[in-house]
Amino acid sequence: MAAYYILKSEPKTYSIDQLRKDRSTNWNNIRNYQARNFLREMQVGDQAFIYHSNDDKAVVGLARVIKTAYPDIADDASNGDWSQVDIQYVAHAKNPVPLATFKTHPALKNTLLVKQSRLSVIPLTKAEFQIVYKLAGLD
DNA sequence: GCCAACGTTGGC
DNA sequence: GCCAACGTTGGC
Numbered sequence: 001m002a003a004y005y006i007l008k009s010e011p012k013t014y015s016i017d018q019l020r021k022d023r024s025t026n027w028n029n030i031r032n033y034q035a036r037n038f039l040r041e042m043q044v045g046d047q048a049f050i051y052h053s054n055d056d057k058a059v060v061g062l063a064r065v066i067k068t069a070y071p072d073i074a075d076d077a078s079n080g081d082w083s084q085v086d087i088q089y090v091a092h093a094k095n096p097v098p099l100a101t102f103k104t105h106p107a108l109k110n111t112l113l114v115k116q117s118r119l120s121v122i123p124l125t126k127a128e129f130q131i132v133y134k135l136a137g138l139d
Numbered sequence: 140g141c142c143a144a145c146g147t148t149g150g151c
Numbered sequence: 152g153c154c155a156a157c158g159t160t161g162g163c
Contacts, residue, residue: 010161032146053161099162118145118160 004129005038005048006059006113006122007087016050016061019089028072028084035121039083040069048087049124049132051113058096059132063087094137107131 007027009015019025030036042048046065052058067086102108108131112122124132133139 008161057162116144117162120160 002126003041003043003046004124004126005042005046006051006111006124007048007063008051008053008113008120008122010054011052011056012054015052016089016092019050019061019063019087020092022089024066024086024088026084026086028082030072030082030084030120031080032118032120035119036083038121038123039085041123042068042085044068047090047129049129049136056096056098057100058098059093059136060096061092062090062133062136062138064090091138095135097132097135101135105131 014025027039030039042065044065044067048063048065049059050061050063052060064087065085066088069083069085072082072084099113102111102114108114108128111124111128112119116122
């Protein structure tokens with residue numbers, strides 16, 4: 001059963017352009033239990049939009065999961081129980097989908113992207129995914 | 140730059 | 152176990 005997500009990132013920290021350059025990356029440094037738990041549910045092949053917070057405030061591209069959750073070791077002494085996954089670049093959005101669209105679109109305004117703005121890993125239903133996919137010009 | 144939302148920490 | 156204080160994220 002495929003699942004769908006949004007991965008949030010500050011473009012200054014890690015951008016969709018960087019992901020395209022890298023081809024794939026480990027998505028780490030998630031330090032929030034709710035987000036971590038979503039990471040742990042991801043399966044190989046699951047699709048995840050990349051969302052740029054702060055500057056762009058828009059879905060800017062698409063990636064897919066290529067490795068399920070494995071330990072993300074904290075870089076300080078306070079080793080927590082964190083996870084990371086590996087993702088692979090798929091495409092840039094032809095038309096980035098801004099947060100404002102999520103807020104006004106009847107089928108998207110109840111997503112956690114809108115409801116819980118600080119959450120950095122956000123699950124989407126298949127229907128929500130398909131709407132964003134089309135709006136982004138990915139089809 | 141400000142502030143709302145929310146998570147974490149620590150005193151009791 | 153409660154809650155005030157504080158820190159962080161992210162939208163405006």
